[in-house]
Amino acid sequence: MKLSLAKHLLFVEPEGGALGALGPRLLELGLVTLHATTVEAAERIVGSTGLLSLVAIDDTVGLEAGAELLAAIKREHADLPVVWISSRPATAPLSRSEFMPDAILHHPVDVETLRADVDRLLMEQLYPPALVQLLADSCCEVMFAAYGVTPTVKDRHIRANRNALGTVNAILPFCGRHIAGRVVVGAEEPVLLAIRATTLPHATGSLLAAEDLAGELANLVAGRMKSHFAGFHFDFELGTPIFVTGPQIAVRYRASRPALVLGLEVPGGSATASTLSVSFCFDTFDPSRIVPGQEDATATAQLGELQFL
Amino acid sequence: MAQKKILIVDDSITLLQQLEAFLTGHGFAVTMASNATEGLDAMRAAAFDLVFADVNMPGMNGLEMIAVARKLPGYEKTPIFVLTTESTNNLVQRGKEAGATAWIVKPFKQEVVLKGIEHVLGPTSKGAS
Secondary structure: OOOOOOOEEEEEOOOOHHHHHHHHHHHHOOOEEEEEOOHHHHHHHHHHOOOEEEEEEEHHHOHHHHHHHHHHHHHHOOOOOEEEEEOOOOOHHHHOOOOOOOEEEEOOOOHHHHHHHHHHHHHHHHOOHHHHHHHHHHHHHHHHHHHOOOOEEEEEEEEOOEOOOOOEEEEEEEEEOOEEEEEEEEEOHHHHHHHHHOOOOOOOOOHHHHHHHHHHHHHHHHHHHHHHHHOOOOOEEEOOOEEEEOOOOOOEOOOOOOEEEEEEEEOOOOOOOEEEEEEEEEEEOOHHHOOOOOOOOOOEOOEOOEEEO | OOOOEEEEEOOOHHHHHHHHHHHHOOOOEEEEEOOHHHHHHHHHHOOOOEEEEOOOOOOOOHHHHHHHHOOOOOOOOOOEEEEEOOOEHHHHHHHHHHOOOEEEEOOOOHHHHHHHHHHHHOOOOOOOO
């Protein structure tokens, strides 16, 4: 599965209600939406493009015909997520089908539920759970090893065309054969200074110091990611961080896929925990090459160890 | 016994301060440089017993700096430890070819760094770390 072009979402519904409700969100994610008012039109689209990320079928196009479309999609594209929007409490035709949708919603569609389901299914397709776990582990490993901090991954979502920024942000680019992108670390200044103080309790905190810590975290996370990915024969160069600092700043960019954003809760000295976001933005990348358990563990030196040359 | 002199070259002030605090606590005289050019200038100006070098820095990278440093008078055999987030074997090999003595993958473990230093410089004074 090589994802180098913008992904498409197909809505199969006579009226376009779900598409209308989700349109702005999908645009924000950098996704292209297609609308088929009939099952026949949907079949033509499914058969003609390999770029579909998700199909939403509203059974008002016809219960039996919709179920047959679902079965046809699942037979040909087992990994393509399908959301079924039902106009009836029971989905009788589906219960007899050997294929089931990945999510079922009922009319009247709750937009937030639809949005959450679409977000979840898209994220799982663009970033397989094992990959997300690998990246989350990379963040946690280096934060513990470098600063003795044990973060909790509280949130994971996708976001396109815009980074989740804090007041202080470090953007670290990376580029190699078959892989390129950026790691972005963003947080509020006091959060970064609190992390920094775990190893430098007597050093003076400043905005410059907070920026530097964000850059060092981005460097550590990218380095750990590179180490993990090397086991799957990815090789790339790490750049040096770019800092973006200030309130209410958005950095916009064009990329082929939404970024994966991890919200890390960092335990603080006070009762309130603090959040730090780490975004992984890939311009080029084939996540199907990351298969945990099949990595070459001899491709890298060990974290924290010294090796005489 | 004369105080041993260590140079740290890294573009992160956080890392420089962490390592400086650790090394001065063990009785070393520490000089810091925030890029390879500053590092080479420091090496030309003084004789260091050990150098720590990052790899990814703005301008000249750490491996290029090591290759240049090896041609400086007095630095042919000075221990140079690479301290970096980079861990791939091909880069470690490039470090060896450039003349690096050892490779440490960040985040560093204090006890590992200390053991490495003692291996090349002899026992350290056990001050506060």
